[in-house]
Amino acid sequence: xxxxxxxxxxxxxxxxxxxxxxxxxxxxxxxxxxxxxxxxxxxxxxxxxxxxxxxxxxxxxxxxxxxxxxxxxxxxxxxxxxxxxxxxxxxxxxxxxxxxxxxxxxxxxxxxxxxxxxxxxxxxxxxxxxxxxxxxxxxxxxxxxxxxxxxxxxxxxxxxxxxxxxxxxxxxxxxxxxxxxxxxxxxxxxxxxxxxxxxxxxxxxxxxxxxxxxxxxxxxxxxxxxxxxxxxxxxxxxxxxxxxxxxxxxxxxxxxxxxxxxxxxxxxxxxxxxxxxxxxxxxxxxxxxxxxxxxxxxxxxxxxxxxxxxxxxxxxxxxxxxxxxxxxxxxxxxxxxxxxxxxx
Amino acid sequence: xxxxxxxxxxxxxxxxxxxxxxxxxxxxxxxxxxxxxxxxxxxxxxxxxxxxxxxxxxxxxxxxxxxxxxxxxxxxxxxxxxxxxxxxxxxxxxxxxxxxxxxxxxxxxxxxxxxxxxxxxxxxxxxxxxxxxxxxxxxxxxxxxxxxxxxxxxxxxxxxxxxxxxxxxxxxxxxxxxxxxxxxxxxxxxxxxxxxxxxxxxxxxxxxxxxxxxxxxxxxxxxxxxxxxxxxxxxxxxxxxxxxxxxxxxxxxxxxxxxxxxxxxxxxxxxxxxxxxxxxxxxxxxxxxxxxxxxxxxxxxxxxxxxxxxxxxxxxxxxx
Numbered sequence: 001x002x003x004x005x006x007x008x009x010x011x012x013x014x015x016x017x018x019x020x021x022x023x024x025x026x027x028x029x030x031x032x033x034x035x036x037x038x039x040x041x042x043x044x045x046x047x048x049x050x051x052x053x054x055x056x057x058x059x060x061x062x063x064x065x066x067x068x069x070x071x072x073x074x075x076x077x078x079x080x081x082x083x084x085x086x087x088x089x090x091x092x093x094x095x096x097x098x099x100x101x102x103x104x105x106x107x108x109x110x111x112x113x114x115x116x117x118x119x120x121x122x123x124x125x126x127x128x129x130x131x132x133x134x135x136x137x138x139x140x141x142x143x144x145x146x147x148x149x150x151x152x153x154x155x156x157x158x159x160x161x162x163x164x165x166x167x168x169x170x171x172x173x174x175x176x177x178x179x180x181x182x183x184x185x186x187x188x189x190x191x192x193x194x195x196x197x198x199x200x201x202x203x204x205x206x207x208x209x210x211x212x213x214x215x216x217x218x219x220x221x222x223x224x225x226x227x228x229x230x231x232x233x234x235x236x237x238x239x240x241x242x243x244x245x246x247x248x249x250x251x252x253x254x255x256x257x258x259x260x261x262x263x264x265x266x267x268x269x270x271x272x273x274x275x276x277x278x279x280x281x282x283x284x285x286x287x288x289x290x291x292x293x294x295x296x297x298x299x300x301x302x303x304x305x306x307x308x309x310x311x312x313x314x315x316x317x318x319x320x321x322x323x324x325x326x327x328x329x330x331x332x333x334x335x336x337x338x339x340x341x342x343x344x
Numbered sequence: 345x346x347x348x349x350x351x352x353x354x355x356x357x358x359x360x361x362x363x364x365x366x367x368x369x370x371x372x373x374x375x376x377x378x379x380x381x382x383x384x385x386x387x388x389x390x391x392x393x394x395x396x397x398x399x400x401x402x403x404x405x406x407x408x409x410x411x412x413x414x415x416x417x418x419x420x421x422x423x424x425x426x427x428x429x430x431x432x433x434x435x436x437x438x439x440x441x442x443x444x445x446x447x448x449x450x451x452x453x454x455x456x457x458x459x460x461x462x463x464x465x466x467x468x469x470x471x472x473x474x475x476x477x478x479x480x481x482x483x484x485x486x487x488x489x490x491x492x493x494x495x496x497x498x499x500x501x502x503x504x505x506x507x508x509x510x511x512x513x514x515x516x517x518x519x520x521x522x523x524x525x526x527x528x529x530x531x532x533x534x535x536x537x538x539x540x541x542x543x544x545x546x547x548x549x550x551x552x553x554x555x556x557x558x559x560x561x562x563x564x565x566x567x568x569x570x571x572x573x574x575x576x577x578x579x580x581x582x583x584x585x586x587x588x589x590x591x592x593x594x595x596x597x598x599x600x601x602x603x604x605x606x607x608x609x610x611x612x613x614x615x616x617x618x619x620x621x622x623x624x625x626x627x628x629x630x631x632x633x634x635x636x637x638x639x640x641x642x643x644x645x646x647x648x649x650x651x652x653x654x655x656x657x658x659x660x661x662x663x664x
């Protein structure tokens with residue numbers, strides 16, 4: 001047991017060394033690497049400004065909400081392409097899952113601040129929880145560009161995201177058109193207090209309400225889960241057998257609606273308009289099981305997020321709000337090169 | 345036999361040695377690793393797991409396990425944030441200090457509930473805390489409606505992100521809790537009873553150890569520490585997240601095991617857990633600083649846990 005006490009002591013010594021940082025001073029470190037020197041220079045050297053290839057490579061951290069969704073992989077491709085074009089090194093790091101990764105995402109942002117990256121592109125999981133970390137970055141003069149979902153802070157140089165309300169309007173206009181402007185339509189809402197999907201639902205609802213011949217029914221929340229969404233859609237169809245079309249305002253609501261309609265053998269009789277892209281949805285679009293999908297442009301979110309940081313570093317102007325656009329893709333136009341890219 | 349006991353004692357120091365190697369490696373590779381700012385960062389980031397792992401150390405020494413810590417953290421956070429909400433938003437408008445105290449008490453009450461199931465209704469700890477895990481998580485979702493609850497008073501930020509006498513507040517809390525629990529485990533009757541009960545429950549009972557009292561003590565302290573950890577979390581996030589902490593039980597168990605605790609009970613110490621939790625924290629932090637692929641980070645941490653448990657088995661086998 002003496003050993004354990006010894007270990008206790010040594011542990012706290014190690015702790016102290018870690019906490020107090022030993023004998024190295026942060027100032028000495030940054031001057032020895034020189035990586036961060038360019039950050040303090042507000043006016044770039046004339047040489048570097050005229051010949052970007054000679055400029056110091058910027059290090060930009062890109063932090064998604066999660067790592068596994070196809071959506072975030074597109075964001076990554078966009079960020080990396082922008083990095084290649086604009087001579088910036090992209091550091092891709094995010095929490096393992098969106099559902100429970102908030103604390104982990106805060107740590108990742110803090111570590112990038114410690115690393116003294118030249119800028120951070122962040123998709124905050126929670127609009128409140130990331131604010132202290134974002135403000136900390138801004139306090140150390142590290143510019144932060146927010147993509148996909150907003151955060152409750154002014155300390156961001158740009159907000160790069162879809163106009164979700166417009167996406168909902170597009171879906172509603174298409175639906176009114178394909179059902180000939182009359183009938184009962186259903187919607188499988190995603191979840192309470194989710195800004196992006198609520199905007200879509202509002203855009204859809206507002207537009208449908210203006211059409212005199214249409215009645216709207218809402219199911220229970222799909223909770224961003226395919227199975228829960230499917231059950232919600234089925235219950236809605238049981239209660240309202242006269243529904244002629246369904247809107248699923250995100251990937252899981254769209255897939256859930258599709259499964260419910262397939263289970264009831266209503267394919268062909270009932271139209272579906274979805275939101276976002278996933279392999280199963282693209283397949284259904286091809287086969288005609290789904291009428292159309294409103295798709296966002298995650299590639300552009302990654303690309304424009306990195307571009308905002310690079311522009312800021314080069315002293316160029318930065319747009320405070322970049323709309324990355326939404327497109328309605330149906331079987332008729334799904335094979336155009338532009339839309340193929342969005343459906344990836 | 346003196347020759348055999350020396351390597352055995354050296355093996356006890358292996359986790360510390362491993363931590364030293366990790367720190368050295370990252371210090372050589374990243375100029376930012378060995379800085380005051382980064383040391384403070386690690387303390388703030390890992391304080392949540394560290395406090396939970398201290399409680400888990402006692403639970404594991406008593407040959408128990410607590411799977412409910414993540415859910416209890418979520419519930420305590422939601423409860424405290426809700427009590428601090430202004431009354432016009434459906435809360436009770438509690439001050440930050442009162443809210444934090446309530447959060448800790450709520451955690452302790454969940455610990456008492458676990459102890460009730462284990463000591464009185466004689467459920468195995470794995471099953472009892474599995475049940476609590478579901479109940480506390482569900483209630484946290486119900487109370488919050490499934491969404492995060494903001495804490496509006498900026499005073500809350502002090503606990504997780506503030507400084508006291510030049511050091512981060514969470515670092516003081518870790519040091520205080522570590523010293524206190526170390527003292528209790530080593531030098532008090534109830535602390536010795538935890539080791540005795542975990543090492544051999546029957547022998548301990550025959551020797552006069554009060555099993556109920558011991559288990560209630562262990563789980564209530566573990567619950568209170570989880571509540572405190574939850575308060576640091578809501579401070580760092582300025583909000584309570586009902587879905588937080590689903591990986592906390594496993595992170596805390598990993599910290600205890602890497603630090604030399606045995607899942608069979610009767611073994612483990614706070615110093616070991618400090619080192620175990622630091623190994624995980626340093627690995628994550630260093631990987632972030634070096635820009636290691638996030639998927640690869642998961643592989644490293646998994647491999648580390650396997651290595652630690654293999655080491656534990658080897659130590660056990662070589663002793664018998």
